[in-house]
Amino acid sequence: MQHRINVEELTEEAFRPFGKVIDLPSAAPSKTGDGWDCWSYVQMLDVDVPVGAGLVVTKEREFQVASMERHVSREELLLPFDKEIIQPVALCANIDDPDECPDPLSVKCFKIKPGQAIILGRGVWHSPAYPVVGDARYMFVIEKKQDKFGDEMIKPWVEFKNGDIVQFG
Numbered sequence: 548m549q550h551r552i553n554v555e556e557l558t559e560e561a562f563r564p565f566g567k568v569i570d571l572p573s574a575a576p577s578k579t580g581d582g583w584d585c586w587s588y589v590q591m592l593d594v595d596v597p598v599g600a601g602l603v604v605t606k607e608r609e610f611q612v613a614s615m616e617r618h619v620s621r622e623e624l625l626l627p628f629d630k631e632i633i634q635p636v637a638l639c640a641n642i643d644d645p646d647e648c649p650d651p652l653s654v655k656c657f658k659i660k661p662g663q664a665i666i667l668g669r670g671v672w673h674s675p676a677y678p679v680v681g682d683a684r685y686m687f688v689i690e691k692k693q694d695k696f697g698d699e700m701i702k703p704w705v706e707f708k709n710g711d712i713v714q715f716g
């Protein structure tokens with residue numbers, strides 16, 4: 548079955564079931580200087596071992612997703628470099644179930660603009676992000692450790708229940 552959903556703007560409230568949002572706070576900066584304002588800490592990444600960074604060049608392609616991965620033991624910070632990206636996510640129903648499949652009915656797609664970032668919660672299903680237009684580059688930061696169900700395998704992708712497909716736009 549095919550499902551069709553709209554891409555949503557990234558807001559703290561809409562993204563809450565999937566993790567945390569990093570964006571400029573409306574509150575006054577905690578530090579300022581000559582020509583700069585600083586807010587810290589705007590968000591926390593919960594880790595217990597060193598983190599590593601990965602880079603993805605994501606290429607223009609059809610807006611549809613059939614499978615996702617998840618990291619049940621680790622949060623993941625993710626941010627676009629140069630251009631807007633779209634991040635599909637799905638709810639984690641049971642973080643202790645190694646055989647869980649992502650539920651296509653829980654999928655949401657969020658637009659992340661340069662200057663914004665997300666921290667995916669542990670176990671939250673996600674596909675690689677998509678570029679809005681053309682090709683784009685994004686970075687992710689995650690603990691360098693084995694995940695509980697071994698999602699460092701070569702092929703961590705799990706198809707949606709019943710082989711469903713989610714299209715977005």
Ligand SMILES: NC(=O)N[C@@H](O)C(=O)O
Nearest residue numbers: 601603623674675676687
């Ligand atoms: N988010 C993304 O594109 N990739 C990471 O989740 C990863 O583990 O490779």
